[in-house]
Amino acid sequence: MWICLLVNNCPESVRLKLIAENKSMHEFSIIENLIPQVEDFLKKGNYRKALKIFLEVGEMSGVIPDALAFAYDICAKDTLLEGTELYIRLIPVTASCEDCFLKFEVHNYSFFCPQCNSTELKLLTGKELKVREIEVE
Amino acid sequence: MSQKVINLNTNILKKNEIIAAENRSLFGKNRVLAVNLLSSPGSGKTSLLIQTCKRFGTKLKFSISVGDLQTELDAQRIAETGVPVVQINTGTACHLDATMVQQSLKALPLSATDILFIENVGNLVCPATFDLGEHRKVVMLSVAEGEEKPLKYPPIFQGADCVCINKVDLLPYVEFDMKQCRDNLLRICPQAEIIECSCKTGEGLQQWHDWLTHEWTTIINTL
Numbered sequence: 001m002w003i004c005l006l007v008n009n010c011p012e013s014v015r016l017k018l019i020a021e022n023k024s025m026h027e028f029s030i031i032e033n034l035i036p037q038v039e040d041f042l043k044k045g046n047y048r049k050a051l052k053i054f055l056e057v058g059e060m061s062g063v064i065p066d067a068l069a070f071a072y073d074i075c076a077k078d079t080l081l082e083g084t085e086l087y088i089r090l091i092p093v094t095a096s097c098e099d100c101f102l103k104f105e106v107h108n109y110s111f112f113c114p115q116c117n118s119t120e121l122k123l124l125t126g127k128e129l130k131v132r133e134i135e136v137e
Numbered sequence: 138m139s140q141k142v143i144n145l146n147t148n149i150l151k152k153n154e155i156i157a158a159e160n161r162s163l164f165g166k167n168r169v170l171a172v173n174l175l176s177s178p179g180s181g182k183t184s185l186l187i188q189t190c191k192r193f194g195t196k197l198k199f200s201i202s203v204g205d206l207q208t209e210l211d212a213q214r215i216a217e218t219g220v221p222v223v224q225i226n227t228g229t230a231c232h233l234d235a236t237m238v239q240q241s242l243k244a245l246p247l248s249a250t251d252i253l254f255i256e257n258v259g260n261l262v263c264p265a266t267f268d269l270g271e272h273r274k275v276v277m278l279s280v281a282e283g284e285e286k287p288l289k290y291p292p293i294f295q296g297a298d299c300v301c302i303n304k305v306d307l308l309p310y311v312e313f314d315m316k317q318c319r320d321n322l323l324r325i326c327p328q329a330e331i332i333e334c335s336c337k338t339g340e341g342l343q344q345w346h347d348w349l350t351h352e353w354t355t356i357i358n359t360l
């Protein structure tokens with residue numbers, strides 16, 4: 001929920017202060033996006049519960065799997081995901097070269113083609129934050 | 138009880154993606170270039186915006202959304218330039234997300250704006266995850282932070298369209314290897330424009346203005 005406060009009236013500019021009531025830290029805010037999505041899926045499909053949930057987290061997503069698991073343990077309490085086992089797969093960074101079309105895994109965040117040294121790359125994987133699968137009953 | 142495995146393949150941040158797309162669409166309708174400005178706390182984001190407004194505010198029309206955990210100090214400083222500005226306080230959230238930005242846009246005159254700057258929360262990790270609907274990402278670092286910064290925080294630098302290396306007026310007083318920093322950036326984000334600048338002396342700010350103008354022209358021609 002957002003609260004907007006008019007701070008000061010100023011002829012040149014109007015300033016509004018938006019205060020977020022969401023006080024989550026990074027991985028917590030990821031999980032707080034995840035849980036309603038999965039709960040919604042379970043309700044719509046009339047599933048009794050989720051037994052296992054499989055996530056894919058890209059190496060360059062900015063999310064730490066351990067921290068995500070920690071946040072999940074806390075946030076899943078008193079939701080339909082309480083007791084659901086969480087599995088996280090880390091996805092490596094891969095790219096394709098726009099010049100020689102080589103597809104390769106990016107090592108040490110070196111973003112140039114190992115074959116032709118081109119820097120014209122298209123990122124293929126490494127930034128994912130996905131729910132891949134869910135085991136339900 | 139029968140059990141089955143269902144393939145979902147959905148983005149966890151789907152809601153944020155949808156809002157980011159709405160933001161992007163709104164920017165398009167109003168012919169606005171949206172720039173997400175990112176850095177550690179203290180690299181000079183607010184100073185860069187203040188100098189941009191003061192020096193180039195007659196050439197381009199700016200609006201600004203500023204994100205901080207608490208206070209409206211940055212917005213107050215920017216407001217003194219006369220540019221429309223909104224302060225977003227995230228509480229304890231370490232990043233802006235698309236919903237926060239969307240709320241802030243309601244208070245800004247987008248139809249009379251050429252470039253919207255979104256000054257993100259000072260943080261080189263978490264903001265990399267959240268699309269705000271921007272067209273361009275600008276990452277700042279200052280010479281006081283060390284030339285290894287891009288190597289230590291690759292996700293955020295990899296997504297940069299422009300990197301501003303700020304506070305170059307301090308180079309005589311700090312141990313900072315500019316060539317090494319540029320080489321590091323070339324490895325992580327070879328496509329990014331690199332600008333060495335000082336918000337104190339004005340060095341590099343004309344290059345910054347030229348880059349902004351070029352990007353604004355490019356985006357406007359695609360809308």
